[in-house]
Amino acid sequence: MIGFLLRRLAPLLAVLLLALPAAAQELTALARLNAGASGVEDRAGGINVTLALSQPVPFRVFLLQDPARLVVDFREVSFQGADPLALDRSAHVTELRWGVFRPGWSRLVAELDGPFLVSSAWQETDPASVRIRLEPTDAAGLAAVAADPGRAVEGTIWDLPDPVVTATPKRRQTGEAPLVVALDPGHGGLDPGAEAAGLTEAHLMLAFARELQEVLRRGGMQVELTRTEDVFVPLETRISVARAAGADLFLSLHADALAEGEAVGATIYTLSEDASDTASRLLAERHDRADLLAGIDLDGHDDEVAGVLMDLARTETQPRADRLARALADGITAAGLKTHRRPVQAADFSVLKSPDIPSVLLEVGFMSSATDRARLMDEGWRAQMQAALLAGIRAWAEADAAEARLIRQ
Ligand SMILES: [Zn+2]
Known part of the structure; x- marks a missing residue:
């Protein structure tokens, strides 16, 4: 439940954190986005996301619904000097935004005009770039992924675990409920x-x-x-x-x-x-x-x-x-x-x-x-x-x- 709430709140937090002074972002950033070699483009019915970086970084990709969004989290990436409007060349991406998500983590969010699934996501290391391929789907396609816990994991979280961990320790079992x-x-x-x-x-x-x-x-x-x-x-x-x-x-x-x-x-x-x-x-x-x-x-x-x-x-x-x-x-x-x-x-x-x-x-x-x-x-x-x-x-x-x-x- 906590995870669910945080997930719903996450985009809100991302937006709030965009308001942080640019200097704060500069201080903690290690890798930088190379805007000239990056882009979000429509290809063969789907969307190709290419994010060129100054060095490889741990990252993860997942989708949120209502509204449909692609979320990419990075450890320490500076987006300074890059313009989201210039990067967004896809008719399906209605808005692109990015910024520090929480200390040590940067987040990119792309709003989509309909349901998509992540068909692949990987990182090339030389030169470094994160590449994500989105394929269009429909409500039934989304429901199929959501209904199967195994596929939901595969279909939504590709890399690092949720960086937001606020869980309290589990209470020990006392034999009163099924193990x-x-x-x-x-x-x-x-x-x-x-x-x-x-x-x-x-x-x-x-x-x-x-x-x-x-x-x-x-x-x-x-x-x-x-x-x-x-x-x-x-x-x-x-x-x-x-x-x-x-x-x-x-x-x-x-x-x-x-x-x-x-x-x-x-x-x-x-x-x-x-x-x-x-x-x-x-x-x-x-x-x-x-x-x-x-x-x-x-x-x-x-x-x-x-x-x-x-x-x-x-x-x-x-x-x-x-x-x-x-x-x-x-x-x-x-x-x-x-x-x-x-x-x-x-x-x-x-x-x-x-x-x-x-x-x-x-x-x-x-x-x-x-x-x-x-x-x-x-x-x-x-x-x-x-x-x-x-x-x-x-x-x-x-x-x-x-x-x-x-x-x-
Ligand atoms: Zn084994």
Whole structure:
């Protein structure tokens, strides 16, 4: 709800901030817009937006409706000396405006004369330019995107997460309401994850997540998936989806290939700056790299989830995540299923960085192992694993709720 309100308010804020003295913009700006090489133009029925910059910057693109608008956020871009009227050569863009959105962030807003969808958005680095392609759509096209959470994420937010973070920590679950579980099928879209024997990790984990979703729902839990089709979802967005769902726990599902060390059997990872071993460290680095290749800056996001409240939440969340990992490992072992010889490990996975949601990453198996691949393809084995995960989550949730009630008293 807060996010929704902020989103509605955002254009208003952008307009207000345009009134800031030009000098303030000059002081904080790093990259500059090269107006001569930029333009907003009608091409082949759609709109091409080209924004030439003095250097590449993190950016994100999304659409707002009522009225239809394209919004582009940049980290630190100066628009000084550029004239929106000169740049706007599109008959479909009724107004173009830009300015500092909030400290460290600049925003460009283009008002559109009808509904459009972002068909592509990327950044070229040499020379730097942000390029966005908009295709016309109709009310049905917009509704289709809005109705599907997976597509809504893909269709509206292309890059960085919302820079406006004012959330307060989530209240701990006390067992009085159904447990809300965020399942995060790893990879997707342009990032297939591990590949072996004609299979991709992205595809296997989406199928596994759908099955697990059913099992957990039948077990009385509410389940939210961070993606429901084969699309690329930035790591930060996965966290945002969990937060928006009010998740009590976050379970990222993977089946990676590991060249280093022994890699057979289920393994559960918790977050730690110090990885258990080299293999774990490389595994975490590889997962962050997919986001970096998509133009996402993973550094410095912590300062946006700032505040003492969140720091306190983080301190309380980590032991809860550690206990969740242990409970899942116990559940898997109790079901007689094979785990890695060290079933609980740690590494610096960005997707596990929710300050207030206990988050763990499960390697259901490793695609580099023929044994694990055979298990992953075996429906009966998957059903056993999913039942074991339900049992593990239940055991954790009961103990966790009991502790929360104790703390509250
Ligand atoms: Zn993976």
